[in-house]
Amino acid sequence: MDSSIAGSADQQDQAAQVHARRVFYIPGYDPIHPRRYRELYRKEGAAQAAISNYQISLRPQEKFTNAKGGKRPYGWQVSGEIDGQQVESAFSVLVWSDIVRDSMDASIPGTYLQLLHTAWIYISSGTLRRLMRLRKGPVIAALYPVAMLLVQALVAALLFWGVARVWDAGLTQVVGSNPWYAQLPGRGIAVLAAGALLRWFKRMDGKFFAYYLMHDYAFSATSRGENPAELEERIAAFKQEIRAALEAGGIDELLVVGHSSGTHVGVSVLADLIREGLPEHHADIGFLTLGQVVPMVSFLPRATRLRSDLRYLCQRDEIAWVDVSAPGDGCAFALCDPVAVSGVAPESGKRWPLVFSAAFTQTLSPARWAVLRRRFFRLHFQYLCAFDQPGDYDYFRITAGGQTLRQRYRDRKASNSRIDMAVSKYTDVTPE
Known part of the structure; x- marks a missing residue:
């Protein structure tokens, strides 16, 4: 052409x-x-x-x-x-x-399950590898919410560990011992602190865009590229x-x-x-x-x-x-x-x-x-x-x-640097 x-x-x-x-x-x-x-x-x-x-x-x-x-x-x-x-x-x-809003209505644990599911679909299908042959930018953008959500989970885990350690150290200093049942209140406080931090990250997603982008990629990946009924x-x-x-x-x-x-x-x-x-x-x-x-x-x-x-x-x-x-x-x-x-x-x-x-x-x-x-x-x-x-x-x-x-644009030429080679692994179409 x-x-x-x-x-x-x-x-x-x-x-x-x-x-x-x-x-x-x-x-x-x-x-x-x-x-x-x-x-x-x-x-x-x-x-x-x-x-x-x-x-x-x-x-x-x-x-x-x-x-x-x-x-x-x-x-x-x-x-x-x-x-x-x-x-x-x-x-x-x-x-x-x-x-879009309905698809974003997921809890924090639900979003992390979306992360695992979406990553599995793109990796196991070979789609991620094929996409990387096109442009690195959007692939990095796709990996960003995965990395950011994992970092947030790691920071929350470190907070849990830190609060638990402080409780155990204080307990030992005050009563001179640290039996397992006395550690339970400290673990509960640590869970609350870690949960509060994760909720703060979600509230601040207007700056991080981790949840937003995760829901975006999951929207199509969940059905492996098939349009949801409501979108149809x-x-x-x-x-x-x-x-x-x-x-x-x-x-x-x-x-x-x-x-x-x-x-x-x-x-x-x-x-x-x-x-x-x-x-x-x-x-x-x-x-x-x-x-x-x-x-x-x-x-x-x-x-x-x-x-x-x-x-x-x-x-x-x-x-x-x-x-x-x-x-x-x-x-x-x-x-x-x-x-x-x-x-x-x-x-x-x-x-x-x-x-x-x-x-x-x-x-x-x-x-x-x-x-x-x-x-x-x-x-x-x-x-x-x-x-x-x-x-x-x-x-x-x-x-x-x-x-x-x-x-x-009837006399406009296409950009010489455009990418027009077939890259997708999946090329089947719906029968007419």
């Missing part, structure tokens, strides 16, 4: 400027209310507009109903005046944070929301944005949507994936659904799929073609995704890069933020500007 963006000549020749757009944003594994993404867009959009000399503003979303006649998903309206073109974009966040139901609901927007018309582009774990959710949503058949006349469909971690799931033994969707979607001309990442993002499988590395690329007919780099070291000034380079989780969200030396990737031009995703 040509490394430039794929798209039919008719689609490119007939493409018109965008005046109205619907954007569906699919977050990653995030338990936070979607207003976080509105505020991030407001703040960073204003910063990018000032840097790049265009206008962008937000207001509350208009009162529309969703596919079932109920309340529309959380969102906002964006007015953009970019390169002389005025565009109205309606954002909707496709929320699955409630599923949510994927079906997302598909209906997007279908309703296409059928309602009145837009020039429908853009789906998947960030981090939201990428593989978006893959399945769009694959299901296209399989069912699209309206005869519909807006151009774009799929923008940012900081993807697809191999963490697609390399697992039972991820046949995801692998099938990747194989299907990469061949469809109904969409334009652009995948953006950066080697500076240690939490993403940067420049790894998610279809190819999963071993499901067809021998011919592969059109997507176009894989290229956001090139943080070039699009962020040296001063800004020096501030952010050690803030790994912040960098994982940089794709949604302003760049002070922007290149050809600008999230706000894409989502509020006058070109479709297909138009914007």
Whole structure:
């Protein structure tokens, strides 16, 4: 396949400027209310507009109903005046944070059992070894919660030992002996102290991210890559929301944005949507994936659904799929073609995704890069933020500007340093 963006000549020749757009944003594994993404867009959009000399503003979303006649998903309206073109974009966040919160509702002992189970699945299946052939950064990120939780357990064990030793020493000094039954109260105090320390570590996880990341990796690993039933139901609901927007018309582009774990959710949503058949006349469909971690799931033994969707979607001309990442993002499988590395690329007919780099070291000034380079989780969200030396990737031009995703990148070449070899041990797919 040509490394430039794929798209039919008719689609490119007939493409018109965008005046109205619907954007569906699919977050990653995030338990936070979607207003976080509105505020991030407001703040960073204003910063990018000032840097790049265009206008962008937000207001509350208009009162529309969703596919079932109920309340529309959380969102906002964006007015953009970019390169002389005025565009109205309606954002909707496709929320699955409630599923994330439920999956994080594990006790401290339950989390340590998750640790053992998740580590066993990734190691015994050979998945961890294969992932290490791609990028070391996300593998280190995956090992981090294991190491941090073990360190926390070790510190708690040392506290238990220290409290018990102090009790025994004091008992000997006071009564001159140390019978076993007299040691029991000291052991009880030691257990309480160690438990209190572990609970403190969990309360402070907003700084450590050990429990959060452990639950993240366990979410897919527990079922060995198969979607939980509640996520399948949510994927079906997302598909209906997007279908309703296409059928309602009145837009020039429908853009789906998947960030981090939201990428593989978006893959399945769009694959299901296209399989069912699209309206005869519909807006151009774009799929923008940012900081993807697809191999963490697609390399697992039972991820046949995801692998099938990747194989299907990469061949469809109904969409334009652009995948953006950066080697500076240690939490993403940067420049790894998610279809190819999963071993499901067809021998011919592969059109997507176009894989290229956001090139943080070039699009962020040296001063800004020096501030952010050690803030790994912040960098994982940089794709949604302003760049002070922007290149050809600008999230706000894409989502509020006058070109479709297909138009914007139709002449863009894929990054030469992308990884597009088959690496996964498991390549079976769900039969069509």
